Amino acid sequence: xxxxxxxxxxxxxxxxxxxxxxxxxxxxxxxxxxxxxxxxxxxxxxxxxxxxxxxxxxxxxxxxxxxxxxxxxxxxxxxxxxxxxxxxxxxxxxxxxxxxxxxxxxxxxxxxxxxxxxxxxxxxxxxxxxxxxxxxxxxxxxxxxxxxxxxxxxxxxxxxxxxxxxxxxxxxxxxxxxxxxxxxxxxxxxxxxxxxxxxxxxxxxxxxxxxxxxxxxxxxxxxxxxxxxxxxxx
Amino acid sequence: xxxxxxxxxxxxxxxxxxxxxxxxxxxxxxxxxxxxxxxxxxxxxxxxxxxxxxxxxxxxxxxxxxxxxxxxxxxxxxxxxxxxxxxxxxxxxxxxxxxxxxxxxxxxxxxxxxxxxxxxxxxxxxxxxxxxxxxxxxxxxxxxxxxxxxxxxxxxxxxxxxxxxxxxxxxxxxxxxxxxxxxxxxxxxxxxxxxxxxxxxxxxxxxxxxxxxx
Numbered sequence: 006x007x008x009x010x011x012x013x014x015x016x017x018x019x020x021x022x023x024x025x026x027x028x029x030x031x032x033x034x035x036x037x038x039x040x041x042x043x044x045x046x047x048x049x050x051x052x053x054x055x056x057x058x059x060x061x062x063x064x065x066x067x068x069x070x071x072x073x074x075x076x077x078x079x080x081x082x083x084x085x086x087x088x089x090x091x092x093x094x095x096x097x098x099x100x101x102x103x104x105x106x107x108x109x110x111x112x113x114x115x116x117x118x119x120x121x122x123x124x125x126x127x128x129x130x131x132x133x134x135x136x137x138x139x140x141x142x143x144x145x146x147x148x149x150x151x152x153x154x155x156x157x158x159x160x161x162x163x164x165x166x167x168x169x170x171x172x173x174x175x176x177x178x179x180x181x182x183x184x185x186x187x188x189x190x191x192x193x194x195x196x197x198x199x200x201x202x203x204x205x206x207x208x209x210x211x212x213x214x215x216x217x218x219x220x221x222x223x224x225x226x227x228x229x230x231x232x233x234x235x236x237x238x239x
Numbered sequence: 240x241x242x243x244x245x246x247x248x249x250x251x252x253x254x255x256x257x258x259x260x261x262x263x264x265x266x267x268x269x270x271x272x273x274x275x276x277x278x279x280x281x282x283x284x285x286x287x288x289x290x291x292x293x294x295x296x297x298x299x300x301x302x303x304x305x306x307x308x309x310x311x312x313x314x315x316x317x318x319x320x321x322x323x324x325x326x327x328x329x330x331x332x333x334x335x336x337x338x339x340x341x342x343x344x345x346x347x348x349x350x351x352x353x354x355x356x357x358x359x360x361x362x363x364x365x366x367x368x369x370x371x372x373x374x375x376x377x378x379x380x381x382x383x384x385x386x387x388x389x390x391x392x393x394x395x396x397x398x399x400x401x402x403x404x405x406x407x408x409x410x411x412x413x414x415x416x417x418x419x420x421x422x423x424x425x426x427x428x429x430x431x432x433x434x435x436x437x438x439x440x441x442x443x444x445x446x447x448x449x450x451x452x453x
Contacts, residue, residue: 019315019317022315023315023317023318023387024312025309026314026315026318027318027321027322027325029313030314030322030325030326031325033327033329034325034326037333038329038332038333039330041332041336042336045337045339045340046337048340049336049339049340050344052339052340052343053343054336055343056343056344066337078392142347143347149425149426151348162241205250238280
């Protein structure tokens with residue numbers, strides 16, 4: 006490190022120069038960032054919306070159209086509009102080519118190994134089962150924890166994961182639970198991944214919590230999603 | 240910083256292809272200078288991640304070298320490091336937005352490592368040791384050489400580790416399905432093993448070159 010001592014006479018001048026340089030560079034940098042942000046914002050929002058849309062189609066096989074619904078604080082579901090979309094949780098109903106309700110996609114999140122994991126899963130009310138899962142956001146260890154997105158055997162868990170309700174429709178018969186790899190015996194268990202134990206268990210836990218909360222609510226009001234689909238087709 | 244940080248070539252020489260070539264091989268940032276080890280070891284577990292990370296770093300290196308070189312007479316010595324970090328962080332933010340605009344999937348797979356380009360000492364060292372003392376033209380060549388050299392090194396590591404640890408290359412299966420993958424190659428330890436072996440090989444190669452020359 007240099008240990009030059011600036012002369013008292015030049016200190017204020019050099020201080021001003023430093024200030025000018027830092028402020029100047031700060032302005033240039035701020036301008037560049039703002040320009041990039043403005044330039045890419047629409048594209049990024051479009052990409053994100055597309056990614057979510059594609060994810061809905063992935064978790065609800067066979068659908069041709071989706072419609073967002075808002076879950077209100079009172080536990081009711083309303084068709085989402087541009088105005089109310091930010092007021093609560095959104096769920097996405099998916100309809101097949103005949104216009105019938107094929108399923109409902111929900112987002113869920115929970116703590117993973119590295120950070121919060123956000124997933125989208127599809128619920129089929131006719132089968133009372135989870136029929137698809139897609140990881141929207143995760144920072145799990147590349148090569149290990151990120152197997153929750155890539156491992157085909159793990160994805161097989163979510164082809165028909167049982168979430169059957171009790172006869173009074175108020176709660177699940179069996180909570181979705183993660184189990185160690187190779188120990189899956191029941192259709193409501195999620196077979197874990199060797200080498201991604203914590204991440205796969207996190208998926209099981211967050212799915213367990215989310216299904217326990219939302220599936221009974223959705224199933225009780227399933228006609229809300231069905232009626233509006235026929236209205237839109239007429 | 241002392242005068243030892245002066246570039247190996249004199250600052251009065253006009254741009255030459257040597258500025259470009261030195262980063263690719265003779266002064267390769269990973270294999271010879273052993274700089275920026277955090278992303279080298281962390282993101283080189285698959286070939287795609289390694290390539291994307293290498294290119295993102297090369298872009299930040301190029302842009303920050305250009306700006307640092309252009310402003311080199313305007314930045315006072317006392318605040319140069321702060322200024323360089325500000326410039327580098329700006330271009331990292333821009334890269335982050337650009338990657339999100341190009342592909343959400345790619346952004347997803349690189350995760351936290353994009354933001355960490357800010358603290359890659361390779362970029363700061365090129366700004367301090369080269370761009371701050373040379374013309375824009377030479378700085379561009381230097382950044383291109385170093386950036387591509389870095390990308391090349393990352394790709395070598397990524398390809399070897401993915402091949403051994405996953406039996407695939409760029410996501411395509413190479414070995415038959417019964418290939419027992421070496422999990423350790425994907426873990427951080429595998430990064431150290433691979434890098435050590437590559438460094439061993441390259442040092443042996445360069446020593447032999449020197450012997451044949453003398």
